[in-house]
Amino acid sequence: MESVVEVDPDDLYGLIAALTQDQWLPARPRIRVAVAYRGHTSAERDLSTGLVRLRGDSSAEVEPHLMRNFRKYAHRDTSPGDSDWNWLSVAQHYGLPTRLLDWSHSPYVALHFVTRDTSRYDEDGAVWCVDYAAAHELLPPELRSEIEPAGGGLFTTEMLSRSAYTLSEFDRFHDDEGHSIPLFFEPPSLDERIVNQAAIFSTMSDAAAGLDEWLQRHPELYRKVIVPAQLKWRIRDHLDQANVTERVLFPGLDGLSRWLRRYYSPRDPVRNPRDA
Numbered sequence: 001m002e003s004v005v006e007v008d009p010d011d012l013y014g015l016i017a018a019l020t021q022d023q024w025l026p027a028r029p030r031i032r033v034a035v036a037y038r039g040h041t042s043a044e045r046d047l048s049t050g051l052v053r054l055r056g057d058s059s060a061e062v063e064p065h066l067m068r069n070f071r072k073y074a075h076r077d078t079s080p081g082d083s084d085w086n087w088l089s090v091a092q093h094y095g096l097p098t099r100l101l102d103w104s105h106s107p108y109v110a111l112h113f114v115t116r117d118t119s120r121y122d123e124d125g126a127v128w129c130v131d132y133a134a135a136h137e138l139l140p141p142e143l144r145s146e147i148e149p150a151g152g153g154l155f156t157t158e159m160l161s162r163s164a165y166t167l168s169e170f171d172r173f174h175d176d177e178g179h180s181i182p183l184f185f186e187p188p189s190l191d192e193r194i195v196n197q198a199a200i201f202s203t204m205s206d207a208a209a210g211l212d213e214w215l216q217r218h219p220e221l222y223r224k225v226i227v228p229a230q231l232k233w234r235i236r237d238h239l240d241q242a243n244v245t246e247r248v249l250f251p252g253l254d255g256l257s258r259w260l261r262r263y264y265s266p267r268d269p270v271r272n273p274r275d276a
Contacts, residue, residue, distance in 0.1 A: 003222055004224045007228065008228075009229075012234050016107070018225050019037070035131060038102065039112065039113035039126070040127075042125060043226050047210060049210075050097035051098050051099050059099070060206065063098075067087060074090070080188045081161075084166045088167070090190060093187065093193075099167075100201045110128075111235055111239060112244050112249060114126070114127060115232050118267075126224055128224050129222060130184070134220075135218070139183060142163055146162060155185035155186070171205050174205065180206035182202055185203075196248055196249055245263075246262065
């Protein structure tokens with residue numbers, strides 16, 4: 001199956017169907033569709049982590065120093081637990097470049113991130129969709145045995161800590177060909193932002209590895225749905241009507257201010273033919 005999916009530039013509901021239909025999924029979860037969604041304002045952007053964008057091939061060398069200093073200078077009650085997974089989740093949540101990538105259970109949250117920057121409405125965006133249950137079926141037995149009793153869904157930080165309490169312990173896991181492996185987990189509910197965004201994190205067992213490189217070897221496990229630039233205003237209007245806004249996804253005065261600034265910004269009729 002072709003992993004890159006394109007939709008008609010005038011078909012909003014065709015785009016939603018492309019994101020939500022489940023015929024392509026290899027896994028058949030017991031409870032719900034096991035898809036993680038990630039939205040990009042530009043279709044050209046890859047799945048590089050913040051840490052890789054910061055340090056590239058030397059990510060593995062700098063990661064221990066970043067995390068050691070984050071733990072040293074953070075408030076003592078910052079993390080809900082002392083495992084590397086809890087600290088890594090907190091660090092990602094507060095903007096430290098880490099090996100984690102942000103995902104969501106919700107395609108609508110992903111579409112929000114595709115359309116949040118109105119200055120880039122002349123570019124095609126993209127939503128990456130990954131069947132994490134099927135991806136977890138390819139994990140080494142030690143990790144797979146931890147996730148299978150939970151129904152083949154997502155890891156938690158507690159589950160990860162039982163198999164690999166530290167990142168260095170996790171980095172010893174590889175597939176049969178020696179490649180690093182990915183997994184997906186739900187972060188602790190640190191605040192309303194994580195809850196409202198239905199947050200999921202992904203990580204690789206190598207700080208410098210790219211998830212998109214792994215997905216290229218397993219194209220049946222993902223789709224990259226291209227969001228036409230011409231659709232972005234219609235998507236944004238649809239999301240605002242559905243109350244998927246900065247005010248909801250980023251609770252607090254900063255999210256309220258982001259929402260009001262965007263909502264009351266003038267529209268460019270060149271980018272939005274419906275207003276021309």
